[in-house]
Amino acid sequence: MSENTAAPEQGNSSSLPVCHDVAVLGGGSFGTAMVKVLAENGHRVHFWMRDQAQADSIRETGQNERYMPGIALAGDIEPTTDFPGAVASAEIVFVAIPSKAFRDVIHQHADCFRDGQIVVSLTKGIEAQGFKLMSEILQDEIPQCRIGVLSGPNLAAEIVNRDLTATVIASEDPEVRACVQNLLGCEYFRVYANVDMYGVELAGALKNIYAIVAGLGSALEMGENAKAMLITRGMAEMSRFAVSLGANPMTFLGLAGVGDLIVTCTSAKSRNFRIGYAIGKGKPLDEAAAELGQVAEGIYTLKLVREKSEAMGIQMPLVHGLHEILYGNASVKAVISGLMTAAQNSDVEFILPRTIV
Ligand SMILES: NC(=O)C1=CN([C@@H]2O[C@H](COP(=O)(O)OP(=O)(O)OC[C@H]3O[C@@H](n4cnc5c(N)ncnc54)[C@H](O)[C@@H]3O)[C@@H](O)[C@H]2O)C=CC1
Numbered sequence: 332m333s334e335n336t337a338a339p340e341q342g343n344s345s346s347l348p349v350c351h352d353v354a355v356l357g358g359g360s361f362g363t364a365m366v367k368v369l370a371e372n373g374h375r376v377h378f379w380m381r382d383q384a385q386a387d388s389i390r391e392t393g394q395n396e397r398y399m400p401g402i403a404l405a406g407d408i409e410p411t412t413d414f415p416g417a418v419a420s421a422e423i424v425f426v427a428i429p430s431k432a433f434r435d436v437i438h439q440h441a442d443c444f445r446d447g448q449i450v451v452s453l454t455k456g457i458e459a460q461g462f463k464l465m466s467e468i469l470q471d472e473i474p475q476c477r478i479g480v481l482s483g484p485n486l487a488a489e490i491v492n493r494d495l496t497a498t499v500i501a502s503e504d505p506e507v508r509a510c511v512q513n514l515l516g517c518e519y520f521r522v523y524a525n526v527d528m529y530g531v532e533l534a535g536a537l538k539n540i541y542a543i544v545a546g547l548g549s550a551l552e553m554g555e556n557a558k559a560m561l562i563t564r565g566m567a568e569m570s571r572f573a574v575s576l577g578a579n580p581m582t583f584l585g586l587a588g589v590g591d592l593i594v595t596c597t598s599a600k601s602r603n604f605r606i607g608y609a610i611g612k613g614k615p616l617d618e619a620a621a622e623l624g625q626v627a628e629g630i631y632t633l634k635l636v637r638e639k640s641e642a643m644g645i646q647m648p649l650v651h652g653l654h655e656i657l658y659g660n661a662s663v664k665a666v667i668s669g670l671m672t673a674a675q676n677s678d679v680e681f682i683l684p685r686t687i688v
């Protein structure tokens with residue numbers, strides 16, 4: 332693409348730009364947004380997708396017309412369907428494949444990854460079988476690699492417009508953190524570091540559920556007090572659940588926790604929010620998902636978290652209520668009434684435990 336497109340506006344503020352070969356796997360909205368940042372930072376980007384026609388179209392038009400119409404992708408970008416070629420050339424690989432297909436794609440090509448190669452998941456979901464996060468899938472499938480997770484308040488539709496954005500790279504490996512900060516950081520994209528990979532990743536997956544709840548509340552014109560209540564009680568629930576699974580509660584105070592929860596619970600640019608909004612307006616879930624035409628991970632995460640929380644005895648009234656609406660045919664009105672009249676409880680349970688209210 333570099334020969335038929337204009338030079339990109341330089342994003343990287345570093346005085347000594349260094350060009351690296353990187354790969355982005357997944358030709359959807361978020362893969363495209365990360366490709367754009369990386370190419371603007373001067374890197375050579377191998378952009379892998381499964382569909383040859385889509386790769387050809389991106390090469391010819393300089394746009395991802397299906398997922399990011401009207402957004403020019405300039406710079407050294409090579410759209411490709413050659414997985415081994417893309418990964419072999421890359422010093423670092425970013426994976427933006429929806430959670431449902433994530434393991435299959437990595438498993439099929441596990442031999443392509445080198446010892447010590449850095450692989451970073453961008454995916455915010457959970458695998459149904461065994462409740463595994465994407466970093467755990469990477470560890471299962473490509474244990475020879477060094478793993479990281481990128482998560483935060485990162486609406487793809489804003490990043491491609493160079494709107495000011497911050498994110499989090501989480502890894503136990505300091506070199507992985509530094510490498511991702513150097514590759515992605517620029518004047519409109521800021522990368523913070525965290526060592527709690529599990530907490531960062533779980534926060535990114537869980538908040539999608541509360542974005543659906545918030546979209547539903549917005550459709551019902553519940554008001555600003557209700558919006559604040561839903562976001563804050565969503566945070567209480569998701570941190571309660573994550574801490575029970577071993578995450579650090581402090582992670583939830585950061586960009587990947589409260590930051591991502593705020594953006595997806597308040598913006599119609601979030602696909603999960605839009606699903607909730609459509610349901611609040613009376614659309615059946617299948618119809619809302621079909622109309623969206625992109626992935627809304629929260630629909631699947633909801634089922635898994637409900638199952639897991641019930642098995643572990645963790646109270647998650649919003650998860651339970653939303654599940655009843657989406658999958659149990661409960662009326663929205665009955666669920667709201669049940670939530671509002673349930674036993675009154677502790678605000679911050681890390682200070683005042685729920686059991687001694
Ligand atoms: N779009 C956004 O604003 C953000 C998305 N994410 C996460 O990134 C992940 C990917 O989401 P998006 O790119 O937004 O989804 P999308 O719905 O825009 O695109 C999904 C892409 O995955 C591809 N895909 C699906 N199954 C595949 C398979 N078996 N093999 C190869 N490719 C396959 C599709 O062809 C499509 O290109 C999700 O987990 C999402 O939560 C994270 C941050 C922001």
Ligand SMILES: O=C(CO)COP(=O)(O)O
Pocket residue numbers: 455483484485486487539542591594595600601602603604626627628
């Ligand atoms: O995770 C996201 C923003 O941080 C994107 O959210 P949606 O998948 O709901 O669009």
